[in-house]
Amino acid sequence: MARGDGRTAFAYLTPALLVLGGLMAYPIYQLVLISLFDYGQEQVSGGAPLEFLGLGNYTALLADPQFWTVLWQTVGFAATCVVGTLVVGAALAVLATRVRPWARMLLFLAALGAWATPAVAGSTIWLFLFDANFGLVNEVLGSTGFSWTFDRWIAFGLVAAQVIWCSFPFVMVTLYAGIKAIPQEVIEAAALDGASTARTARSVMLPLLRPLILVVTIQSIIWDFKVFTQIYVMTSGGGIAGRNLVLNVYAYQQAFAASEYGLGATIGVVMTALLLLITIGYLRALRKSGEEL
């Protein structure tokens, strides 16, 4: 390489580095910093002195029963969404391999539509379908006036259904491509050896699809763990008295509704740490299954 290459490379990198450093790296540092202070409305607008709390926000958070409720709700909600997304996505991927192209085309077009719908628009449509007075679902069920967003668990179920609706296409398309990529000879060989369809699926196709299944599972966990828009829009900011909160919405409400910015940042740090743990588990699982990064 000629001399001056380093300088050219640096020049090419500078714009990206400036943006990423200023708007990703620095905020991460700031996030941790803010979480160590008592940072409320008086400090932000009243000019009250900043008080260093150390880990004070963290101990306060861990001692708050609401935090634990929200954490378990988040885990339960994310788990429901992940399982639902994977089951629906995998089932439809298999179904897509068993029909003629015209039917597959219909299915993929419908899925593409659900996939492409912006989260706010999708949540709004579902709200309308399940509206207590004018919603189609209540008309069909003859339960006019029934509120689908009042009861805590029914509301969570409705939001989870919406999340599954817009996230299964990713799983379906990925797994369909994976199944199609399995060489036909492998399946024929299994059939020649006398394996039944079920046996072929379990002992031949499943192991081959394992790395792909792992990727979509972790991807879904990461997405569903930090759902914000659907919960916020469909339960009007976390439900009555915050009973439909998940971590992401909780952090937002603490920071921007209650003006407890320090606490909001603390929840952000906890959420990031949890997601990093999941990611590390993901990378280790990938390595174990022999996948190159």
Place this chain on the structure above:
Amino acid sequence: MKRPSRLIAELVTVVIAAVIAFPLYWMVLTALKPADEVISADPRPWTLAPTLDNFTRALTVQSFGRYFVNSLVVALVVVVLSLLMSFLAATALTRFRFRGRTTMLIMLLVVQMVPVEALTVPLFFMMRSLGDTVPAFGLNHLGSLVLVHLAFSMPFAIWMLRGFVAAVPVELEEAATLDGASRFRFLWQVLFPLVAPGLVATSVLAFIHAWNDFLFAKTFIISAAENQTLPLALQVFIKPDQNDWGAIMAGSTLMTIPVLVFFVLVQRRLVSGLAGAVKG
């Protein structure tokens, strides 16, 4: 497979496809229904008197046209800037060997794992102080949204473009140099067009992220109603018990169509690009 079982599978597929597509159908249908049919106690899955009244109301009374333009401006500026910067960075990271290159690649991977939603608090205060010196990038201005989405879309864009840049043979650069092309010319007139397929996939993703964003729009655009983006405007629009569902569905339709068109246009490229990115 035997014929009857395939027919049953196809029948099931058609029903499922209809169920999946139904919410979107209902959205467009409601947007086209006259007002009395929208709130009718006996909603029909068709309309005999389609009208654009709901769209007119959404665009004029709720000034959705304005928000549509705001969303479009943010998303397009993000796409253009992110493409240019990511292309340059990807070229540097593939075509040059320099100290710290591996570290930078690892950092790029790590940064993609950060849940950007957690950064609302620090970014809010950064935009607040930035607004004191450069108002256009401060709170309540579209510039603040451009900045954050630019940063969020770049790690993935660089990562993806890297593969496309690497696929262009080095000999081509040598040939261009022999022909007397400057480095700058090679970059924009040879390399840039060659990585175009990668640029399409990355720009669609960047566009969709910026277009769909609700959280940051909600955090940054606090009091300037004229600078709201579509998702924010749509959410503000929904009020308990007093909903103009016809206009809301018209607004949702306006918001969904650009993304839908994009998706259908690039679906093949998007899926192969994504698969490539997952496999690295």
